[in-house]
Amino acid sequence: xxxxxxxxxxxxxxxxxxxxxxxxxxxxxxxxxxxxxxxxxxxxxxxxxxxxxxxxxxxxxxxxxxxxxxxxxxxxxxxxxxxxxxxxxxxxxxxxxxxxxxxxxxxxxxxxxxxxxxxxxxxxxxxxxxxxxxxxxxxxxxxxxxxxxxxxxxxxxxxxxxxxxxxxxxxxxxxxxxxxxxxxxxxxxxxxxxxxxxxxxxxxxxxxxxxxxxxxxxxxxxxxxxxxxxxxxxxxxxxxxxxxxx
Amino acid sequence: xxxxxxxxxxxxxxxxxxxxxxxxxxxxxxxxxxxxxxxxxxxxxxxxxxxxxxxxxxxxxxxxxxxxxxxxxxxxxxxxxxxxxxxxxxxxxxxxxxxxxxxxxxxxxxxxxxxxxxxxxxxxxxxxxxxxxxxxxxxxxxxxxxxxxxxxxxxxxxxxxxxxxxxxxxxxxxxxxxxxxxxxxxxxxxxxxxxxxxxxxxxxxxxxxxxxxxxxxx
Numbered sequence: 001x002x003x004x005x006x007x008x009x010x011x012x013x014x015x016x017x018x019x020x021x022x023x024x025x026x027x028x029x030x031x032x033x034x035x036x037x038x039x040x041x042x043x044x045x046x047x048x049x050x051x052x053x054x055x056x057x058x059x060x061x062x063x064x065x066x067x068x069x070x071x072x073x074x075x076x077x078x079x080x081x082x083x084x085x086x087x088x089x090x091x092x093x094x095x096x097x098x099x100x101x102x103x104x105x106x107x108x109x110x111x112x113x114x115x116x117x118x119x120x121x122x123x124x125x126x127x128x129x130x131x132x133x134x135x136x137x138x139x140x141x142x143x144x145x146x147x148x149x150x151x152x153x154x155x156x157x158x159x160x161x162x163x164x165x166x167x168x169x170x171x172x173x174x175x176x177x178x179x180x181x182x183x184x185x186x187x188x189x190x191x192x193x194x195x196x197x198x199x200x201x202x203x204x205x206x207x208x209x210x211x212x213x214x215x216x217x218x219x220x221x222x223x224x225x226x227x228x229x230x231x232x233x234x235x236x237x238x239x240x241x242x243x244x245x246x
Numbered sequence: 247x248x249x250x251x252x253x254x255x256x257x258x259x260x261x262x263x264x265x266x267x268x269x270x271x272x273x274x275x276x277x278x279x280x281x282x283x284x285x286x287x288x289x290x291x292x293x294x295x296x297x298x299x300x301x302x303x304x305x306x307x308x309x310x311x312x313x314x315x316x317x318x319x320x321x322x323x324x325x326x327x328x329x330x331x332x333x334x335x336x337x338x339x340x341x342x343x344x345x346x347x348x349x350x351x352x353x354x355x356x357x358x359x360x361x362x363x364x365x366x367x368x369x370x371x372x373x374x375x376x377x378x379x380x381x382x383x384x385x386x387x388x389x390x391x392x393x394x395x396x397x398x399x400x401x402x403x404x405x406x407x408x409x410x411x412x413x414x415x416x417x418x419x420x421x422x423x424x425x426x427x428x429x430x431x432x433x434x435x436x437x438x439x440x441x442x443x444x445x446x447x448x449x450x451x452x453x454x455x456x457x458x459x460x461x462x463x464x
Contacts, residue, residue, distance in 0.1 A: 135411040155461040167412045174415040
């Protein structure tokens, strides 16, 4: 029994099929609990008023935006090294979700920034590196769509993901060098203790888990769709060949 | 490899178009920006480092798709792939040829455009030095982008989309060398980081570019 067994598309489909409804359900439940708790059952912040509640969308989506890129990096590496098609398809499926998370983080950040900082957008290092991450996602998706041969596309996008990760990391530090920040530091941190009242912290944790599950559910569904699309294509090719032979 | 470099240089210079085009674009940009933002010397002087660096970067971008496109079309790239020199070497030579025909001329004309943009007198040396150190990175990164998109019929636009985010760190450090030079601050840190990007990219990216070429030739 090893993890690599799930690289077999059949095994992957059989295992994930029954799991998907449960994960979707858990994600929906936690999302409902976290968001209702966060939006309606928390007190107004003493300085930020009710705008503080944007944190329940902003922080989880920003966290997922970065984590999804890391997940794409890992799956791209697995594809390049071990040539498991499911891995490449999972990376392909994750990219649009990552882009959506990045855009959600940027938009909710702007909505919060307008009343709090008095501006929708500043060229702050964190905001800028997210915008750059957004560009990386767009480039990655565009490369997938531009190449017709699926294996070539998987290879080239995997190489792009590896190189892009290095440059995305470099850009992050370059941007800190270029401008000083307006964005506050991390709201949650393992080292520096608690910076957030418990009343906000627990709904936020719930939302973060919910966003994580949402991503898992979406990426599983999208990967399964990709696998099915591949199968249909293979069957059509086989049918065409048989017609040609007959 | 030297023969390949000579061939690429001759092709770039004699075929026309590509060689002068980047320079002309750079010049036009330096004319258009003052027309757009107004002729006040203080404003121009303040934005000059950034505009010149962005201009050099975009001018570099113009000729990227020619790095491999012609060789791909006429099949020379297949011959190069079977040649005794490794693909990594071919890619590095291509990047060097691109730099010699694009980055180096851009660096040499940049001070003239600096006059047009009313660049601070103390910054000319830093402008040339930062472009000299930074444009090789632009060529090497661009070669990687060109290698990724070589098999595509309309790769040009996609190429810019892929390459421009990769140019971000180079642009930031390059432009901040010039800005700091103009203000008389110390430029050691960005200069060292810029040189680091160029050296790191030149050392590592040819492997990625060669891998991309091999995948595309498969």
